[in-house]
Amino acid sequence: MSKISATITAPENRQAPPAPVLRDALELVVSAVVPRTKNIVSVHFRAAGQQDLPGFVPGSNLAVECSGTGGRTKTNAYSLTGSGTFPEEYTISVLRQDDGAGGSRHIHGLRPGDRVRAARPRSAFAPVTTARRHLLIAAGIGVTPILSHARSAAEWGREAVVISVHRDGVGPHSAELRKIAATNPSISFLECDNRTDFSQRLTRILRQQPLGTHLYVCGPEQFMDDVLAKARTAGWPGERLHSEAFGQAELDPGDPFAVTLASTGEWIAVPSGRTLLEALEAAGKNIPNLCRQGVCGECRLGVQAGRPLHRDSYLSDEERAEAASIMCCVSRSIDPEMELEL
Amino acid sequence: MTVTLTSVPDIGSDPAASLRRFPFPFRTDTYRYSTNVEPAGKQLETAAGGWGDLIVDIDAHYLPEIAQRAEILRRDPTRQAGAAHMRAAEWDALLYVLGQLARDYPHTMRLERSGRTVSWSNTLQGLSVDFTYGDDSSLPGGPLGFLGTQMQEDVALLDQREGALWLDSGVVTFAADWSMGFDVGMRFLEIHGPVPRVHQEGIIARAQQFMMRLQPGEAYRRTNWTMGLDGRLDTSTETYPEWGQDRTNVIHDPALPDRVHLRVEVQHIIRLPHSGAIMFLIRSYLEPLSALASVPAWRETLAHVLQELPQDMADYKGISKYRMQAAAWLASGQ
Ligand code: HEM
Numbered sequence: 203m204s205k206i207s208a209t210i211t212a213p214e215n216r217q218a219p220p221a222p223v224l225r226d227a228l229e230l231v232v233s234a235v236v237p238r239t240k241n242i243v244s245v246h247f248r249a250a251g252q253q254d255l256p257g258f259v260p261g262s263n264l265a266v267e268c269s270g271t272g273g274r275t276k277t278n279a280y281s282l283t284g285s286g287t288f289p290e291e292y293t294i295s296v297l298r299q300d301d302g303a304g305g306s307r308h309i310h311g312l313r314p315g316d317r318v319r320a321a322r323p324r325s326a327f328a329p330v331t332t333a334r335r336h337l338l339i340a341a342g343i344g345v346t347p348i349l350s351h352a353r354s355a356a357e358w359g360r361e362a363v364v365i366s367v368h369r370d371g372v373g374p375h376s377a378e379l380r381k382i383a384a385t386n387p388s389i390s391f392l393e394c395d396n397r398t399d400f401s402q403r404l405t406r407i408l409r410q411q412p413l414g415t416h417l418y419v420c421g422p423e424q425f426m427d428d429v430l431a432k433a434r435t436a437g438w439p440g441e442r443l444h445s446e447a448f449g450q451a452e453l454d455p456g457d458p459f460a461v462t463l464a465s466t467g468e469w470i471a472v473p474s475g476r477t478l479l480e481a482l483e484a485a486g487k488n489i490p491n492l493c494r495q496g497v498c499g500e501c502r503l504g505v506q507a508g509r510p511l512h513r514d515s516y517l518s519d520e521e522r523a524e525a526a527s528i529m530c531c532v533s534r535s536i537d538p539e540m541e542l543e544l
Numbered sequence: 545m546t547v548t549l550t551s552v553p554d555i556g557s558d559p560a561a562s563l564r565r566f567p568f569p570f571r572t573d574t575y576r577y578s579t580n581v582e583p584a585g586k587q588l589e590t591a592a593g594g595w596g597d598l599i600v601d602i603d604a605h606y607l608p609e610i611a612q613r614a615e616i617l618r619r620d621p622t623r624q625a626g627a628a629h630m631r632a633a634e635w636d637a638l639l640y641v642l643g644q645l646a647r648d649y650p651h652t653m654r655l656e657r658s659g660r661t662v663s664w665s666n667t668l669q670g671l672s673v674d675f676t677y678g679d680d681s682s683l684p685g686g687p688l689g690f691l692g693t694q695m696q697e698d699v700a701l702l703d704q705r706e707g708a709l710w711l712d713s714g715v716v717t718f719a720a721d722w723s724m725g726f727d728v729g730m731r732f733l734e735i736h737g738p739v740p741r742v743h744q745e746g747i748i749a750r751a752q753q754f755m756m757r758l759q760p761g762e763a764y765r766r767t768n769w770t771m772g773l774d775g776r777l778d779t780s781t782e783t784y785p786e787w788g789q790d791r792t793n794v795i796h797d798p799a800l801p802d803r804v805h806l807r808v809e810v811q812h813i814i815r816l817p818h819s820g821a822i823m824f825l826i827r828s829y830l831e832p833l834s835a836l837a838s839v840p841a842w843r844e845t846l847a848h849v850l851q852e853l854p855q856d857m858a859d860y861k862g863i864s865k866y867r868m869q870a871a872a873w874l875a876s877g878q
């Protein structure tokens with residue numbers, strides 16, 4: 203869910219950093235818009251070209267580019283509701299938040315035929331393959347990744363218990379979940395339309411699960427905290443509790459800075475969204491490199507002045523503190539200017 | 545299940561071609577371990593040609609190596625290990641690899657899919673088969689067993705959970721001095737337990753961190769190398785009694801330049817799209833010193849690497865007994 207829980211607590215959906223996320227972007231076209239409740243809409247996308255859409259891991263999210271104000275584009279990530287196996291469409295369901303930063307309004311404004319750019323789906327809330335049973339708990343729009351999990355469980359015959367809690371009497375995806383449960387003996391579905399009722403049932407359900415059950419929860423922050431606290435009280439170990447939390451987030455595009463080269467005095471700008479290595483390469487410098495991910499150690503450069511903003515996993519803590527080297531494929535500068543031994 | 549076998553075209557064999565595509569692994573004339581990963585699919589030039597444009601690589605040894613794998617598995621089924629919780633990963637791996645083959649070898653391989661119904665044809669094997677994605681009984685050998693019959697690469701599948709990567713499934717018949725049967729079920733860090741230096745230097749921890757962050761569809765590669773004798777691919781721990789002796793008897797053998805081979809593994813690390821498992825492909829290439837020496841730059845580099853390699857690394861690679869003789873022969877320029 204990610205974004206989705208965040209929707210209810212505070213800001214708009216999670217804002218993914220535009221530049222790195224949308225490298226290698228997918229071109230999509232809206233194929234259908236389906237209203238779910240009075241403020242939730244499902245949007246279906248197909249590939250704009252001939253290529254198959256990439257498959258995805260259950261619980262993945264799609265970062266969709268939205269045109270923001272002042273011509274700036276930004277991206278918002280939404281959970282995909284499909285199982286991820288050979289998708290012909292990508293489907294997201296989005297709750298409109300009029301007080302948000304505008305991402306949800308943008309999605310609600312989409313019409314069939316509209317084109318959007320999106321990053322490849324990112325996995326952030328994957329099922330644990332060794333779980334004996336999957337206890338999937340959702341509140342409100344948090345049901346989106348839970349639906350993805352339920353569909354995947356149905357495909358692979360995994361045992362799952364799905365619980366959906368919602369206020370308005372209509373769960374945005376209850377009809378699909380009911381159908382999945384009706385056609386798959388390994389899956390059951392429970393709906394609750396009031397919190398007190400849910401709370402009592404949950405206490406019972408948490409005690410009834412076989413050893414080796416994993417719990418996944420998605421919904422508003424407070425809801426997730428409550429469910430997790432209850433599970434811990436009931437003796438569930440932390441390794442078997444999962445709430446939508448972004449995995450290692452994509453490196454953010456970073457602030458712009460500039461470097462000067464000690465040997466020639468050359469000045470090179472490094473804009474936001476572009477790496478120092480890329481900027482040096484564009485200026486015709488040949489920098490040894492391999493992984494471009496901050497792990498291999500090949501692209502190390504000496505720093506003469508300025509403080510590097512280390513984002514690699516290569517340098518040791520001492521080397522970081524010394525600030526005499528930088529791994530230019532991922533790291534940036536704290537100061538607006540930095541001088542390199544080059 | 546429908547399987548059809550027809551006659552097989554001849555792909556021939558050309559020793560010069562294998563040297564041209566040999567993934568000579570040394571960038572400088574000394575070698576140390578590092579987290580040497582780079583994006584997959586990038587062609588690299590070497591002194592003799594180039595390699596690396598494809599993830600799954602078919603060469604003249606395709607049919608013999610696949611036949612050899614089948615024979616090894618028949619004698620020792622523990623080289624293949626699967627697990628119920630890895631079924632989705634195994635199917636994912638199969639379709640990923642078949643998709644690569646069909647894309648890169650359109651004249652011999654074809655993959656068609658409609659929903660979960662898949663048709664695969666491989667004219668190198670005169671094979672065509674229809675199966676249902678996710679239905680293990682629809683494919684000879686199940687997804688993993690069948691995968692091992694379509695490519696020369698060994699495959700290991702790692703599941704990510706509890707903050708670690710677990711080697712839970714795979715078909716490895718050409719292991720360089722390790723054992724799939726022994727390592728299956730272990731964590732990535734445990735598997736690398738016996739390797740010298742890499743833990744103190746943080747190489748393995750960084751590699752794990754890197755792999756755990758890979759997103760679906762991302763593909764990287766690295767090379768690793770050792771030496772082997774007589775072109776033997778199966779130097780698994782299980783068969784040590786068959787090949788262990790050769791390390792000693794080659795030392796004074798005048799045929800040493802033909803017997804001692806540089807063994808390079810091109811290893812691909814791929815986050816599979818549907819299951820999120822890490823697929824580790826290991827492809828082993830062997831060339832005798834006598835052939836490598838025909839490329840002057842390789843002769844020189846390899847001579848220096850072997851002569852300079854620290855003792856603990858040479859011991860671990862199992863080449864201590866003969867590496868100085870090999871280096872001397874290369875350096876002598878005969
Ligand atoms: C970036 C990723 C990796 C790095 C940097 C790495 C590094 C290494 C190194 C340096 C060695 C010693 C090789 C030698 O001297 O010949 C080794 C051995 C080995 N590696 Fe990896 N490796 C990686 C990924 C993997 C993966 C994904 C597997 C999965 C199965 C794996 C399985 C092994 C095994 C089985 C050995 C032999 C260990 C033994 O002696 O029992 N490696 N690796």
Ligand code: FES
Nearest residue numbers: 494498499501531
């Ligand atoms: S290129 Fe590997 S650390 Fe920068």
